[in-house]
Amino acid sequence: MATPQDDEVSYDVVIVGAGFAGAILAKQLVAEGKSVLILEAGADRGEDWRTYRDYLDQYFLAQAKTPNSPYPNLPTLPSPSVLDITAVHGTQPDTNGYFVQQGPLPFGSNYLRAYGGTSLHWLGTSLRMFPADFEMRTRFGRGVDWPFGYQELRPYYEQAEWEIGVSANAEDQTPEALGIHVSEPDDGKNFFESGYDYPMHPIPDSYVARYIAEAGDGTPVATGVRSGWGGKPEPGLDVVDIKVSNTPQGRNSTPRHGKKIMVAGREREAFEPRGGTGAFAFIGQRCEGNSSCIPICPIQAKYTAMKTLADARANRTGQLQIQTQSIASQVETAENGCVSGLVYKRYPFPGVPQYELRRVRAEHYVLAGGAVENATLALASGLCRSSQELGRNLMDHPYMMTWGLARDPVGPFRGPGSTSGIGSFRDGVFRNEKAAFRLEIGNWGWNFAAGAPYSDVARMVGEENLFGRELRQKLFHRVQRQVRVGILVEQLPEPSNRVTIDPAYRDPMGQYRPVIGYDVSDYSRAGLALAHDACIQLYRRLGVENHTAYNPSDSGYFTHEGKGYTVFGSGHIVGTHRIGIDPKTSVTQPDMRCHDHENLWMVGAGSMPTIATSNPTLTLAAMGFMAAEAINRALQ
Amino acid sequence: MDEVADTGFSAFIALSAVLTGYNRAELHATGCAQDYWQQLRQVTPPAILEELLDLGPALDAAMATDPEAGERQARRDVLGSEKLGPPARSLIQLWYLGQWTPLPLEWRRAWGASRFDVGRIISTRAYKEGLVWDAIGAHPMGAKQQGFGAWALDPPQREG
Numbered sequence: 164m165a166t167p168q169d170d171e172v173s174y175d176v177v178i179v180g181a182g183f184a185g186a187i188l189a190k191q192l193v194a195e196g197k198s199v200l201i202l203e204a205g206a207d208r209g210e211d212w213r214t215y216r217d218y219l220d221q222y223f224l225a226q227a228k229t230p231n232s233p234y235p236n237l238p239t240l241p242s243p244s245v246l247d248i249t250a251v252h253g254t255q256p257d258t259n260g261y262f263v264q265q266g267p268l269p270f271g272s273n274y275l276r277a278y279g280g281t282s283l284h285w286l287g288t289s290l291r292m293f294p295a296d297f298e299m300r301t302r303f304g305r306g307v308d309w310p311f312g313y314q315e316l317r318p319y320y321e322q323a324e325w326e327i328g329v330s331a332n333a334e335d336q337t338p339e340a341l342g343i344h345v346s347e348p349d350d351g352k353n354f355f356e357s358g359y360d361y362p363m364h365p366i367p368d369s370y371v372a373r374y375i376a377e378a379g380d381g382t383p384v385a386t387g388v389r390s391g392w393g394g395k396p397e398p399g400l401d402v403v404d405i406k407v408s409n410t411p412q413g414r415n416s417t418p419r420h421g422k423k424i425m426v427a428g429r430e431r432e433a434f435e436p437r438g439g440t441g442a443f444a445f446i447g448q449r450c451e452g453n454s455s456c457i458p459i460c461p462i463q464a465k466y467t468a469m470k471t472l473a474d475a476r477a478n479r480t481g482q483l484q485i486q487t488q489s490i491a492s493q494v495e496t497a498e499n500g501c502v503s504g505l506v507y508k509r510y511p512f513p514g515v516p517q518y519e520l521r522r523v524r525a526e527h528y529v530l531a532g533g534a535v536e537n538a539t540l541a542l543a544s545g546l547c548r549s550s551q552e553l554g555r556n557l558m559d560h561p562y563m564m565t566w567g568l569a570r571d572p573v574g575p576f577r578g579p580g581s582t583s584g585i586g587s588f589r590d591g592v593f594r595n596e597k598a599a600f601r602l603e604i605g606n607w608g609w610n611f612a613a614g615a616p617y618s619d620v621a622r623m624v625g626e627e628n629l630f631g632r633e634l635r636q637k638l639f640h641r642v643q644r645q646v647r648v649g650i651l652v653e654q655l656p657e658p659s660n661r662v663t664i665d666p667a668y669r670d671p672m673g674q675y676r677p678v679i680g681y682d683v684s685d686y687s688r689a690g691l692a693l694a695h696d697a698c699i700q701l702y703r704r705l706g707v708e709n710h711t712a713y714n715p716s717d718s719g720y721f722t723h724e725g726k727g728y729t730v731f732g733s734g735h736i737v738g739t740h741r742i743g744i745d746p747k748t749s750v751t752q753p754d755m756r757c758h759d760h761e762n763l764w765m766v767g768a769g770s771m772p773t774i775a776t777s778n779p780t781l782t783l784a785a786m787g788f789m790a791a792e793a794i795n796r797a798l799q
Numbered sequence: 800m801d802e803v804a805d806t807g808f809s810a811f812i813a814l815s816a817v818l819t820g821y822n823r824a825e826l827h828a829t830g831c832a833q834d835y836w837q838q839l840r841q842v843t844p845p846a847i848l849e850e851l852l853d854l855g856p857a858l859d860a861a862m863a864t865d866p867e868a869g870e871r872q873a874r875r876d877v878l879g880s881e882k883l884g885p886p887a888r889s890l891i892q893l894w895y896l897g898q899w900t901p902l903p904l905e906w907r908r909a910w911g912a913s914r915f916d917v918g919r920i921i922s923t924r925a926y927k928e929g930l931v932w933d934a935i936g937a938h939p940m941g942a943k944q945q946g947f948g949a950w951a952l953d954p955p956q957r958e959g
Contacts, residue, residue, distance in 0.1 A: 222941060223923040226898065367951040416947070452949050455941035462944075571954075576937030578950025606950060607940070616931045620895045624888050630878060631820035631862075631870060634891070635934045639957050642935040 167506045167522040174200045174484075175798055177505055177525040179491040179540070181205075182280020183780060184767040184787045185531035186471035187326060191791030193481035197798060200523060201472075202489040202505070204240055204532075205277035206513035210440040210469045218283075222459050230284040230734065233459045234277050237514045239671045240490070243273040243535075245732070250718045256678070263668045263678040269718050270681040272559050272732030274533050278487055281533065281734065282468040282780075284458040286580050287413040288603075289329040290777035291320050293338060294350040295590045299655075299773050302346055303594045305686065306655040306773045310744050310753040314353070316785055318427040321359060323784035324411075325426050327466045328436055330363040331411035341586035342406030346594065358425045362434030363416045365409045366450060369606045371573040371646060372583035375705065376407035382704050384697045386593040405701060406587045407604065413466035413780070414450045414579060439463040440473045452578040454607060488513065490672060492520075494528065494544040494763065502528045502763045508672055516671040527762045527794055534769030535677045538662040538739035543675045547759050549746045554663055556656035556738040558774040561683050561719075561730040563650040563691055564605075565698040566612040567707040572643035575608035576616070581649070582606065588697065589776040598690025600652040601776045602698065608645030609710075616642050646707055650694040651733055653776050654687050662739055683730060688723040695728065735779050740765045741772040754793035755786065762797075766790045807852055811836045814855030817862055817873055818887055819894045821930055826894070829928035834921050835893050841915035842902070843886050851883055882910065895934070897925030 176192055178185045181203040189199050209215045222233035229245050236242055247260025248269045257264040264270060274281040294313040299306035333355045338345045345351060368376075382405040415436040424431050438448040439462065450464040463470075475483050486509075493506040505528055508518035530537045538554040547553045585602035593599075609615035619642055623629045629637055654660070660682065664675040683691075702709050713720060717729040743749025746758035755770050757763045766787055768779040775782075812823050812832060819826070826832055840848060854876055862869030877883045885906040892900045898920045907916070920926050927942040936955040938945055 219941065220923050223926040224920050226918060226920060228940075367948045369950045370952065370954060373951070449947050451944040451946055453941055453944040454938065459941065461941055572936070574936070574950070574952070574954030576932075576935060576940065577945060582950070608935075610940075616935050617896055617898075619935075620892055620931050621900070624891050624895075628874075628878065630818050630873065630887075630891055632866070633820070633870075634895075635820040635930075636957075638931065638934040639936055642937075643954055 165520050167520040170521055170523045173523070174198045174525040176200075176527045176529060176794060177202065177523055178529045178531050179505070180280060180530070180532035180536070181278050181468065181472060181485060182531065182533065182767075183282050183468050184783055185280070185529070186468035186475065187784055187787035188529055188531060188766060188791045188794070189483055190471050190475035190478070191788065192795060193475050193478050193483050195795045196481045197795070198482040200484045200486065200525070202491055202507055202523070203278050203485065203487045204490040206235055206237060206240065206488050208278045208487065209283060210278070210473060212439065212441050215439070215441070215463075218459055219461050222455070228458065230458045231273055231275055234275055234283060235513070239510065239514055239516045240276055241670060242276045245271065245273050248718045250720070258668065261670070261676060263665070263676055265678060265680040267682050268721060270557070270559070270679045270732060271719055271730065272734045272736050274535065274734065274736060276536070279467050279469045279472075282466065285734070285780060286456050286778070287465045288581070288778040289324065289327055289411045289413045289781040291336070292775045292777050292782055293345070293590050295346045295594070296773060296775035299594075305594065307743070309772050310742055316782075316789070317356065319785035319788045320781065321356070321426045322788045323781050325362050325431065325434065326471060327413040327781070327784060328363060328415060328434060329361050329411045329413055329781070330366045330416040331361040331409065332365050333360045335365065335409050336411060338590065341408050341589065342404060343587055343589055344401045344403055344591050346590050346592050350590070356425060358423070360419060360422065360424050361411060363418050363436065366412050366414060366416050366579060366582050368409055369574070369578050369582045369604070371575060371606060372407055372604045374569065374571070374573050375604060375646070375701070378705050379701045380404070380406055382701050384588070384693075384700060386588065386591055386693065401591055401593070403587050403591060405585055405697065407583055408586050410582060410584050412579065412582070414456070414460070415448050415464045416450065437470045440469045450579060454576055454578060456580045490518070490674060491532070491540055492674060494540065494546060495522075496544075496546070496760060500760050502760055510672070518672060526798060527764065529764045529766060529794070531766050533767055534736040534739045535662055537765050537767060537769050539664060539675050539677045541740065541765070542662070542664045546763070547740070547750050547757055549759050550748055550750060552741060552748060553750050554739050555658045555661040556741055557660040557662055557679070557681065558654040558656060558737040560651035560733040560735045560774065560778075561654065561687055561691065562733040563652070563695065563728055563730050564612045564647060565650070565695060565702070565709070565711040566609050566645070566647040567702050567709045567711065568641070568644040569646045570644070570706045573646060575606060575642065575645050576610070578606050580606055588694070596689065597693055598653045598687045599776050600650055600690050600694045602694065603649040603651060605647035605649055607647075608642055609647055611649070612647050615645060648698050648701070650691060650698070651776060652687050652690040652694060653774050655684060656738055656741065656773060657684060683721060685723070688721065688728075691728055691730070692723050692726065735768070735774065737768045737771045737774045737779050740769040742770050743772065755790040756793065756797070764790055764794060808836055810852040810855040811839065813859035814851060815890065815894060817855065817858045817869070818891045819930060821894070829930075831897065831921065831925050831928050834925060835890070838893065838899055838915065838921060839886070839890060842899070842913045844911050847882060847886065847910060851877070851886065893921070895929055895931040897921055897927075897929040
């Protein structure tokens, strides 16, 4: 390896990755007068409106409109793509895409290596975890406990909600309001600080969500039923009623005015929503219903990390440098374990495997590249060896879908991907035996499930031999009745679900590709099966004609108690460098400082010891505020 | 554009109206008609194109007087034809999706392959103007947004 050229400037903090976590850290550090450098591997800046418009055009022209489709995918800087996912067979790993998949199930999630990170194509769902989620070991004998509880994280959730700009009503989001039979009676107490509320009013529930709520609310689901019990609930176990609720979302609605709101102990002015980033970005504040949050919000009404990065750059208290086209390659350590430098590859021409090897130095170093990239870089650098946990305990929300045709038109393909869901099963005593889950009501018909409306046109024209007037009418009546419910189930931390590296697998820049071993345990499978049954009961009650089909040739197909199901990834990549007190069983301290390296911090969803049923973004953002506080303290 | 091509274009629009169920004004309003006309000409051998275009105006006229008879005639002469059916079905999908659907292998073997016969979205405009979005009572995903809260309103009403 060539000798790296040292950068002339050094910084208080170097952050690897310009995504959710990196942006929040940068903003908080700069606000305290620190000098910060962000190294971003991606090549361009979507905050420039021309680049962002190019993203949009690329989306329009993409035949497969996958989450990553609008964004650059350089051969030299590959991002994992859902199109690369195939079943893993036998003993040979699947190397179709960027990931090297060892199976037995393929890891179906993706992320984006670009300026703004995966925030460019997230859906915007901004859920808090529940008190029980921090105590999985104590309460259910499953997984691990967190080193802190819900109440300790609560003020940071408030900060995260105000940073992202979340639209919701606090009173709609308590465990009680969601219809949850909490596993301990006190869980609902002080769930929100008194006087707290979200910065913006809720995003209105979609018509289809209200349609489902009207007839579906109150559908009883026995969370303890096992096959062979004749449908009767087991003694002592709960029957939980389905309840549709509004989902807190990181997209702009109407700011809350005229109410003093305390955020992390500070009274806040009314929230000022941010629209697009960059010059000339005067359009797009409130969500206008573009129905394309994944993969791209054309008007940036949905939060992206680019907004926080823009704030950070505008703050002149400290200094922020953002350097793209710079791939962090090696974290160098001194004998005492401290990080002495970060070696990175700066490439002048996107897509060409040529680079200049450079080294940057700082007081503190932060890895914020996402759970998979953080683990890969740390493993490649031989870091964090006290525990055997680095790269392990990889989690996701295995994502399963059910879909059908309603009796009436429900107005799909309008508005955000999901405005509402069913949170009633996000906690309960059943978690002793099976995973908790959340149901998400989709607003885009069978788009995710079956490629609607393209597939409807292809089938009606190609197989049903329709044309003209009749084609037009049947399309309306079929597609208008499409209903889809997504199931997101929790996974437990398991050592065999892991990211490793192997010298045999490198990308064109010579960087290690992530090698992933992954499976969905019986615990999660049991949760999926219960969720599936809940959907079917709901469909019976609504008179929805069930069209759900799981095919043994699907890449994510598995069986549970004799029935087949298909799962996908949800892009909620969690848990490769979890926090904890004990250096033997965790990678970082509770404040995300590495046990083994005093000036190295690992942030993002990789820090989470368990995944719970909430999409991890809000939690990783809250933990980002926590880590920023700790780093600011460490720098004093 | 010479006169012959112009006649061809209006026959193309007439045929498209029959196949899509949208009238000429609606088809012209997409702003994509010339692009689609070009695409069809690039993919279809001249003799077959001519046969298709010859049928267009007559079918359109038949449809205007007796829709059911017109539809029967369209099935018999165009959609039921081994030669004309496949390009007609690709043309319907082109209008509905803004995307060319490659012709079946058997058809290519029998009538010849064109290097333009590949699946692609014709243009960003073609994506946004796909008739499917209107047909399903929605808007193209990522464009022509309906405004804040529109998703909470009652579904659109349609006759038939």
